[in-house]
Amino acid sequence: MLLQAALDGLVFSGLYAMLGIAFYLTFGVMRRIDMSFGTVLMASVYLAAMAASSNGVPAATLLLALPLAVALGLMVSLVAFRLVGGDPRFSMASTLGIWMALEEIVIQSPGRGQGQPVPGIFEDSMLEFGSLFVRVDHGLVLSVALIVCCALSLLLRKTRLGLAIRATVHDAEIAALMGASPSAVVLAATVLAASVGCIAGYLFAASQQYMDVHFGMWATVKGLVILVAGRMQSVWSVVGAALLLGIAERVATELVGANWRELVGLLILMVLLGLMPRSLAVPATRST
Amino acid sequence: MSVLSSGAAMVAIYTMLALSFLIVMRMGEISFGQQAYFGIGAYVSAILTTMFQWSFAASAVASIFATVAVASALGAVALRMSGFEFSLYSLISAEFVREVLGRLTWQVEVAGRMVGPEGTMGFAAIASFNQAGLTEVIQALLVVSIAIATVIGVQRISASRHGRMLATVASDRELAQARGISTDRLRMQAYLLASSVAGLGGCMFAHYVTFIDPANFGLMTGVHALAYTLIGGVGSALGALAGTTLDVVFLESFRVVGSYRMVAFGALIVVALALMPRGIFAKRKPTHPNL
Numbered sequence: 001m002l003l004q005a006a007l008d009g010l011v012f013s014g015l016y017a018m019l020g021i022a023f024y025l026t027f028g029v030m031r032r033i034d035m036s037f038g039t040v041l042m043a044s045v046y047l048a049a050m051a052a053s054s055n056g057v058p059a060a061t062l063l064l065a066l067p068l069a070v071a072l073g074l075m076v077s078l079v080a081f082r083l084v085g086g087d088p089r090f091s092m093a094s095t096l097g098i099w100m101a102l103e104e105i106v107i108q109s110p111g112r113g114q115g116q117p118v119p120g121i122f123e124d125s126m127l128e129f130g131s132l133f134v135r136v137d138h139g140l141v142l143s144v145a146l147i148v149c150c151a152l153s154l155l156l157r158k159t160r161l162g163l164a165i166r167a168t169v170h171d172a173e174i175a176a177l178m179g180a181s182p183s184a185v186v187l188a189a190t191v192l193a194a195s196v197g198c199i200a201g202y203l204f205a206a207s208q209q210y211m212d213v214h215f216g217m218w219a220t221v222k223g224l225v226i227l228v229a230g231r232m233q234s235v236w237s238v239v240g241a242a243l244l245l246g247i248a249e250r251v252a253t254e255l256v257g258a259n260w261r262e263l264v265g266l267l268i269l270m271v272l273l274g275l276m277p278r279s280l281a282v283p284a285t286r287s288t
Numbered sequence: 289m290s291v292l293s294s295g296a297a298m299v300a301i302y303t304m305l306a307l308s309f310l311i312v313m314r315m316g317e318i319s320f321g322q323q324a325y326f327g328i329g330a331y332v333s334a335i336l337t338t339m340f341q342w343s344f345a346a347s348a349v350a351s352i353f354a355t356v357a358v359a360s361a362l363g364a365v366a367l368r369m370s371g372f373e374f375s376l377y378s379l380i381s382a383e384f385v386r387e388v389l390g391r392l393t394w395q396v397e398v399a400g401r402m403v404g405p406e407g408t409m410g411f412a413a414i415a416s417f418n419q420a421g422l423t424e425v426i427q428a429l430l431v432v433s434i435a436i437a438t439v440i441g442v443q444r445i446s447a448s449r450h451g452r453m454l455a456t457v458a459s460d461r462e463l464a465q466a467r468g469i470s471t472d473r474l475r476m477q478a479y480l481l482a483s484s485v486a487g488l489g490g491c492m493f494a495h496y497v498t499f500i501d502p503a504n505f506g507l508m509t510g511v512h513a514l515a516y517t518l519i520g521g522v523g524s525a526l527g528a529l530a531g532t533t534l535d536v537v538f539l540e541s542f543r544v545v546g547s548y549r550m551v552a553f554g555a556l557i558v559v560a561l562a563l564m565p566r567g568i569f570a571k572r573k574p575t576h577p578n579l
Binding site for chain 1: 318365368369371372373375376377379380381383384387388391507508511514515518547548549550551553554555556557558561562
């Protein structure tokens with residue numbers, strides 16, 4: 001029973017891992033928190049699904065969502081991080097305004113804020129291991145998450161851009177002096193984060209077969225908790241934290257019943273945060 | 289007259305919540321969770337007056353006690369964090385409180401009818417003000433006076449020695465500690481003050497609008513109040529009032545904007561932060577020589 005619950009939690013682990021990586025990139029490079037990130041992903045997938053299905057090509061959802069997510073991500077980067085100067089917390093507060101505006105736009109769209117259907121991928125297929133089973137689309141989310149982590153890890157370690165990003169995460173001022181163009185690094189981080197997040201949002205929505213308007217803030221909170229829990233050590237610590245949280249949530253739900261799911265989930269997050277303070281107090285506070 | 293009095297009352301009520309966020313900001317942190325205390329104040333006082341016939345004043349005191357109790361527990365964990373983690377924790381713990389409030393189902397019979405909170409369906413008939421025979425105008429005046437008194441009180445505290453010490457803690461915690469200021473205690477005191485202001489506001493809210501449900505105390509409400517403070521200015525309690533007035537009066541009467549109100553408000557937040565991060569009532573540089 002519990003083992004099955006743990007397996008069911010893998011789809012969440014995959015989602016959280018990709019969200020965590022996205023936040024790792026943007027926070028690491030810009031030292032700023034984007035509270036509208038989840039909503040950007042939600043809006044991209046939601047609007048893309050709506051446009052794709054009304055034009056008769058629901059399978060093209062991801063193709064439409066990706067550029068939209070990147071565009072919105074760049075907009076947030078420009079408006080909240082460039083335009084709003086001063087204390088990074090003002091930037092964070094301004095992303096709340098963006099969150100409100102985006103959510104309202106989705107609610108005002110022809111979808112009227114109702115769950116937007118998203119075509120499933122292998123939704124009826126299961127892999128069976130004795131008495132346990134894994135849904136193929138859940139496995140897909142996790143596999144893609146792991147592939148993304150590997151790819152990103154390779155990028156960070158083997159390419160010049162990756163070196164520039166890592167250097168900027170460590171100390172933005174020195175990195176800039178050493179020749180890593182801050183604007184290029186910021187652009188790369190933003191585009192990567194938005195793309196990874198969009199893929200995550202799309203795959204998750206496909207596994208649920210709809211995108212809910214409230215996915216936005218929910219995903220943002222989860223991603224941020226993973227960021228904190230991963231302690232900014234590396235991409236893999238983020239993945240580890242995501243795996244643990246995804247599984248822990250489902251197992252806890254199994255133990256206390258679906259009725260208490262939200263309550264238990266929030267309690268887990270509170271305990272997780274409470275147990276590890278000061279993990280974001282990275283000494284390099286000089287940001288781009 | 290009715291629109292004016294209800295507008296003024298709502299401004300007064302939400303100013304209390306905005307003040308709560310302001311006090312936390314004076315401490316050097318940004319909370320995303322003061323709406324939880326707003327909710328606790330609302331529910332506790334509503335339960336006491338509606339189900340057990342307490343007076344409004346007594347229930348207000350009790351709700352402050354309740355909020356302080358919860359704030360001590362949550363604050364004990366939250367105040368060990370700072371910066372963004374504090375903000376995230378405050379958000380999550382506020383959602384937790386809201387979930388708990390949403391599960392509260394407790395009804396008693398009063399004068400032949402069942403009254404009390406009914407979980408997510410809310411808590412109706414919080415009629416204490418009406419039962420006391422207070423007219424709409426008197427109710428609004430009561431609520432407005434409490435808010436004005438609180439604004440003045442908060443201003444006074446900010447200008448006092450305590451307030452200035454808190455400002456030092458906010459700008460440089462290590463320096464404050466080096467100067468012998470007990471930062472943990474000050475931060476907790478500020479946090480408890482912030483929560484009790486929110487709790488009192490919640491008490492006013494419940495009795496003025498007579499119907500509450502958990503959705504009134506969600507993240508959106510909190511972010512709105514935070515925005516009022518940011519737009520109005522972190523430097524002054526009057527700023528919280530200004531920001532609240534701006535939203536309640538202008539945006540509500542902005543029929544042109546209509547259903548895109550949140551888009552307009554969201555854009556306003558961004559513009560306000562981009563143009564004047566210190567808000568409308570920006571505090572000038574401190575002139576106290578011995579700060």
